[in-house]
Each structure stands twice: as C-alpha cells, then as structure tokens.
Amino acid sequence: MxxxxxxxxxxxxxxxxxxxxxxxxxxxxxxxxxxxxxxxxxxxxxxxxxxxxxxxxxxxxxxxxxxxxxxxxxxxxxxxxxxxxxxxxxxxxDGLLTGRENLIMMADLHRLGRAAGRRAADELLERFDLAEAGRKQAAAxxxxxxxxxxxxxxxxxxxxxxxxxxxxxxxxxxxxxxxxxxxxxxxxxxxxxxxxxxxxxxxxxxxxxxxxxxxxxxxxxxxxxxxxRLVPGGHVRLRFADLASLDAAARALGTRTRDDEALTLQVPSDGGVRALRELLGRLDAHSIEVDELSVHTPDLDDVFLALTGRPENEAAPA
Known part of the structure; x- marks a missing residue:
C-alpha cells in the first residue's frame, strides 16, 4: 500500500x-x-x-x-x-520569437534533443490550441x-x-x-x-x-x-405554496426569518447533507410540503474577511 x-x-x-x-x-x-x-x-x-x-x-x-x-x-x-x-x-x-520558437528554446534548455524537442513543441502547441498561432511572433x-x-x-x-x-x-x-x-x-x-x-x-x-x-x-x-463552514451566515431558504404551509413550517421549526409576501422561511444551516436530512425530516413528520428549497452558504470572500479582516487583494499592515 x-x-x-x-x-x-x-x-x-x-x-x-x-x-x-x-x-x-x-x-x-x-x-x-x-x-x-x-x-x-x-x-x-x-x-x-x-x-x-x-x-x-x-x-x-x-x-x-x-x-x-x-x-x-x-x-x-x-x-x-x-x-x-x-x-x-x-x-x-519572449515576444520576439514565435510561439514554436519559444517552446523549442525551452526544449533545448532541458536538453531534449533536436527531434524530441521539436516534437514536444508541436504537441504542446496542438494541446493548447496554438498550432496556427505558433508560427507568429509571441508579441502579437x-x-x-x-x-x-x-x-x-x-x-x-x-x-x-x-x-x-x-x-x-x-x-x-x-x-x-x-x-x-x-x-x-x-x-x-x-x-x-x-x-x-x-x-x-x-x-x-x-x-x-x-x-x-x-x-x-x-x-x-x-x-x-x-x-x-467556519463562517456563520449559512442558511436554507424554503418556499411554500401557500400561507398555511408557511405558518405550519414556522411552528414546526420554531422562530425563523420569514417573508409572508414571498412565502419563504429562512433557516440557519451549514448546508450539509445531515443538516438538510434533519430539516426535511422535521417537515415531513408534520406532513408539510416544501415548494422550493435552496441552500445559501458563505463564499471564500466571506471566509477571507472573517479570517484576515480585509479583502484578498488588500495588503497586510506594515
């Protein structure tokens, strides 16, 4: 192993x-x-x-x-x-060389040999969709x-x-x-x-x-x-077909952020499979149908702000 x-x-x-x-x-x-x-x-x-x-x-x-x-x-x-x-x-x-010449130069530096180096250059130009451009100066x-x-x-x-x-x-x-x-x-x-x-x-x-x-x-x-998941703020947004279902879900799940006009309920959650199963199980136990479910989790921008206190492209204090 x-x-x-x-x-x-x-x-x-x-x-x-x-x-x-x-x-x-x-x-x-x-x-x-x-x-x-x-x-x-x-x-x-x-x-x-x-x-x-x-x-x-x-x-x-x-x-x-x-x-x-x-x-x-x-x-x-x-x-x-x-x-x-x-x-x-x-x-x-090197902008003065063609794409192919740049690759051949690197092949020579790696001592691949003339034939092997040119073969590798052509294969890479093809792989990177640069075969036609390979004959042009890289400056263009x-x-x-x-x-x-x-x-x-x-x-x-x-x-x-x-x-x-x-x-x-x-x-x-x-x-x-x-x-x-x-x-x-x-x-x-x-x-x-x-x-x-x-x-x-x-x-x-x-x-x-x-x-x-x-x-x-x-x-x-x-x-x-x-x-x-290190950052708070994740939630599941539930939308229901009518106000009666929304009311029933609010009672079953306890105090949650609700929007009567949109017929939605916002439930704090990390969005994990176990948490979703538990949430849907509680609704199912009360025979409450969910019309639509969406998971909202913090993104890496939120992680950055939480961990460093500033955006990724901002310099650290001197």
Whole structure:
C-alpha cells in the first residue's frame, strides 16, 4: 500500500523567511497531496509569492524542513528543479520569437534533443490550441494566448509538480475558464498544482484544498467547503405554496426569518447533507410540503474577511 510520504508531493514544516526586520514567513506548515490542486491564498504581502519562490528554489529559506517531490530542498535543490515547473505572475515568453520558437528554446534548455524537442513543441502547441498561432511572433498574442504559451513552456520538461503564481491575472473571463480547463486536465494526468491566486472563485472552482496565509502565518487549511463552514451566515431558504404551509413550517421549526409576501422561511444551516436530512425530516413528520428549497452558504470572500479582516487583494499592515 502506498504510504502517506509517497502520497505527499510537498511537505513544509516550520518554514521561516525574513527580509531584514520584515518577517515574511513565520513558521509555515503545509502538506500537499500528489495529483491535487492546492491553493495558497492571502492578502497582498501575506507571503504567498515568497513561499512559491522558496519551494521552487528561486530564493533560500532562513529555517524549516521542506521536501518537494521527495527531494530535500536544502540538500538536493537540483532534484527539486528536475521535478517542478514554474509559471510566475509575469509571462516568461519572449515576444520576439514565435510561439514554436519559444517552446523549442525551452526544449533545448532541458536538453531534449533536436527531434524530441521539436516534437514536444508541436504537441504542446496542438494541446493548447496554438498550432496556427505558433508560427507568429509571441508579441502579437493576446493575454490569454501568452499565458497558455507560458504554461506550455513550463510543461516542456514534463514536471510532476507545477507552481502557478497568479496564472490568470489580467485575463478576460473566457481565457480564465480556458486556463481552468487546462489545469484540470493536468491534474487528471497526475500532475500536482500549487496555485496562488487573487481570484477566490478560482480557488473555489479548482482547489482540492485551500490554505489561508496572513502575516506569514497559516490561519486556516481545509477544503473550500470546510472553510466556508467556519463562517456563520449559512442558511436554507424554503418556499411554500401557500400561507398555511408557511405558518405550519414556522411552528414546526420554531422562530425563523420569514417573508409572508414571498412565502419563504429562512433557516440557519451549514448546508450539509445531515443538516438538510434533519430539516426535511422535521417537515415531513408534520406532513408539510416544501415548494422550493435552496441552500445559501458563505463564499471564500466571506471566509477571507472573517479570517484576515480585509479583502484578498488588500495588503497586510506594515
């Protein structure tokens, strides 16, 4: 049976980093499972990019134990580099080269060999729907095309772990969704994705687990649904066919927020299956029919405000 160590793509314990008197990471602990999307969220200045830079060997840590793809970051940084790919906030695409030439350049850097490198470049252009654009200079690409090419360049070496640092910043909604589809496809193929993003709906859509970083410390870690349940305000909205049914439900469920005009009753709930079963069971016991039911839970924006006291794109106090 595969043990927990083999299932872990990234293990971080006690990670610390300071720039002068400014402590950026203060004892960070993380575990990322293989073949999943792990999203690190936090206000600007929380330490997200610094974390990615350390884990991808771009800068050193002051303290901490880090293993990436089974390699000790301090003792075997080359082993880490062989296992990872990095797509940063800013595109690494050379605008003077064509899309295909950018990919071939990366293939040469990875020493794939002339034939293998060109074959990989053509396969990636096809995969990312850039085959026709591959003959054009990258400077003429749209923002979405540049980001797709940037990610394709990251994949040239066949990395097992990919760091995506705000990969869809500045993209239009259609391009963002295209990028989401690509990320999902990578994960289905067994790749682990470590994602930082300013878009909370992006983390909600993609991430298997989400960690919230604030002031260099982890303040929450769990699935998106688990984090949403940390925040009060979830409720079930019940709509009834007539006032008599509304009255009967209000008596059965006790004092609740009701709207006689809309024939609705609002019942506090975390929206979980067990809570819904209990609620419907109580109504069924009184032979009360529900015309319509909808579940309303806090979103990750609410989680952010509750955990950090400010929106995701607002910087932490100096």
């Amino acid at each position: 595969t043990n927990s160590v083999e299932q872990t793509a990234i293990h971080v314990a006690g990670l610390r980093k300071a720039f002068g008197d400014k402590v950026v990471l203060d004892g960070l602990d993380l575990d990322v499972r293989r073949g999943t999307v792990f999203s690190l969220l936090g206000p600007n200045g929380a330490g997200k990019t610094t974390t990615v830079q350390i884990l991808s060997t771009l800068i050193g840590a002051d303290a901490g134990d880090v293993r990436v793809a089974g390699c000790d970051l301090a003792r075997d940084p080359e082993g880490v580099r062989r296992a990872i790919g990095v797509t940063g906030q800013y595109s690494a695409v 690409y749209s923002g979405g095309m540049r980001r797709k090419l940037d990610l394709a360049m990251t994949l040239i070496g066949g990395p097992r772990i990919i760091f995506l640092d705000e990969p869809t910043t500045g993209l239009d909604p259609r391009s963002r969704r295209t990028m989401w589809g690509i990320i999902r496809e990578l994960v289905r193929g067994g790749v682990t994705v470590f994602l930082t993003t300013q878009y909370l709906d992006e983390a909600d859509q993609l991430a298997d687990r989400v960690a919230v970083l604030d002031g260099g410390r982890l303040v929450a870690d769990g699935t998106p649904d688990e984090l949403k």
